[in-house]
Amino acid sequence: MAAGSTLPRRALGRQLRKLRERNEISQNGAARIIETSPQTYGRLEEGKVTKTTDLIINALANAFRADDVERRLLLDLAQEIRQAPTSKAGLWRAHADVIPKAFNHFLGLEESASHVVSWQTTLVPGLLQTREYRRALVWAEHPDMPPEEVERVLDLVVKRQELLTNSDFRFDAILSEAVLHYLVGGPGVTSDQFRHLVELSEIPNVSVRIVPFTAKSPVGLLTRSFVMFGFGPLPTSKQIEPPVVYVEGFVGDLYLERDVEVTQYVDVSQKLADVALPEAASRDLLLARINKELGE
Template sequence: MTGGSTLPKRALGRELRRLRERRGTSQAAAARAIEVSPQTIGRMEDGHASRPTTLQVNGLCDLYQASDEERRFLLDLLRELRVAKQTGGTWWRAFADEIPADFNHFLALEAAASRITSWQVTLLPGLLQTPDYRRALTWSAHPNRSSADIERRIDLATQRQDRLSDNTFHMEVLLSEAVLRHGIGGYGVMADQLLHLLELSELPNISIRVVPFMSRSQLGLIVRSFAYLQFPVPSNTRISEPPVVYVEGYTGSLYLERDPEIAQYAQAIHGIRRVSLDEDESRKLVSGLVKEYQG
C-alpha cells in the first residue's frame, strides 16, 4: 500500500456519509453545495477521494448541520490524514502535539467493525470489562484525575458495550490464562468480572476462549496483545474495506493495514486459536476461578 495510511480517510468518509444520511441529503445536493461532482462525494464517502480539503469538509458540515463536536471530529480526521500522508506506510499514532489527545481513532474503527478478534495477554478487552474493573485500571493509569473525569471515562466504556447486543456484530476473544489471574481491583472485583464473562460467553455473537498456561505453543506471548478488526461491505459500493490490526501501546497506538502485515496476524490468530480451550472448557476454567476469588 502506497501513499501512507488510508485509515483516517476511510473514517472521514464513514462519518461524512453518516451525517449526510442523517440529514436526508442526496449526494447530488452535497456536491452542489461544495461545487464538486456527485462522483467526488461518493469517492469521499468511500474513502477514495485523493485530497479532501478543509473548505470542503467545513462546507459539508454546514450543509449537514453538524454539531461543534462532530465538526471538530472531522477536522481532526483531516489532520490525521495529512500526518499519515507525510509519514507513509504503517501509521504509528502517538499522542503528539499535532494530533489532539482527546481524539481516539480506535473508537471510530470499533464502532464501524462488523467483527473483532481480540487476543489479550494481560488485560481484558474494553468491551468486556465491568465498571469496577475498568475503574481500577483507570485509577492506576491516571491517579491524579478527578473522580468526575474517571466516571466520565467509565460511562464512555459502558456506552461502547452496547455493540455486544447487536447480533450483526461478532466478537471472538482469545485470552491468556494470565488475564484471568491478574487481581485487578481485588478478589471481589475479579469475581464479579469473571461472572460477567460467563454471562457474555452465552451470547450467540460472542466467543470467549482461554489459552492455558501450559499450552503447547507460546506464539501468543511472542505476538503480544492485538485486535483484528473486520468491516462490513457497504451496500452502495460492494467494495469491502480491508481489515485493520490495532496494537495499543503505552505512549501511542500502532495501526496496521498492509496486506503482508494483515496476513501475518491472521496466521497468528489461527495458531493461537489452535491451542486454546474450546468454549465449554473455557467456561469451566473461568467458573473455577470465580470460586477461588469468592474464597
C-alpha cells in the same frame, strides 16, 4: 469524528491513490488540480476528515482519467461519507474531553467493524470489562483524576459496550490464562469481572476462549496483545475494506493496514484459536478460578 465515515474515507483514499499513481501524478500535482494544499490532499488519501464534494471528486476523476465505473465508485464513496450516521458522533463529542486524541481512530474502527478479534495477555478487553474493573484500571493509571471525570470515562466504556447487543456484530475474545491470575481492584472486583465474562460468553455473537498455560504452541508468548477489526461491505459502493490491526503501547499505538502486516496477524489469530480451549471449557476454567483461587 463522524461516526460511520471511517471506512468510506479509507476506501476513497485508497481508490484515489491507485488512480493517481496509475497516471504518475504526484500528490502536489493532485493538490493543484483541486486548488488545495498538498497537506489537505494528503489527508484525503489517508482517509482523514476533509471535503469530499462531487465537484472535487469529479475534478480528480477527470485528471486521473477514471472510466465510468471508477468515477461512479468514487462518487458513491463520497456520498457515503456525507451521509454517514451522526447519532453516535454526538456521543463521542459529549465525551471528547475524556477521550485520548489517539483513541478517536480506534472508536471509529470499532463502530464500523462487523467482526473484532481481541487477543489479550494481561487484561480483559474493554468491551467486556465491568464498570468496577475499569475503574480500578483508570485509578491505577491516573490516580489524580477527579472522581467526576472518572465516572464520565466509565460512562463512555458502558456506551461502547452497546455494540455487543447488535446481532450483526461479532466479538471474539482470546485471552491468555495469565489474565485470570491478575487481581484488578481486589478479589471481589476480579471475581465479579470473571462472572461477567461467563455471562457474556453465553451471548451468540460473543466468544470468550482461554489459551491455557499448557498450550502446545508458544505463539501466544511471542505476540503482544492486539485487536483486529474486520469489516462488511459498504452499503452503496459494496466495497469491503481490508482488516486493520491495532497494537497498543504504553507510550504510543500502532495501526497496521499493509497487507503483509495484516496477513501475519490473521495467521497468528488462527494459530491462537487453534490452541485456545473451546468456549465451554473456557467457561469452566473461569468458574474454577472464581471458586478456588479467589477463595469462594
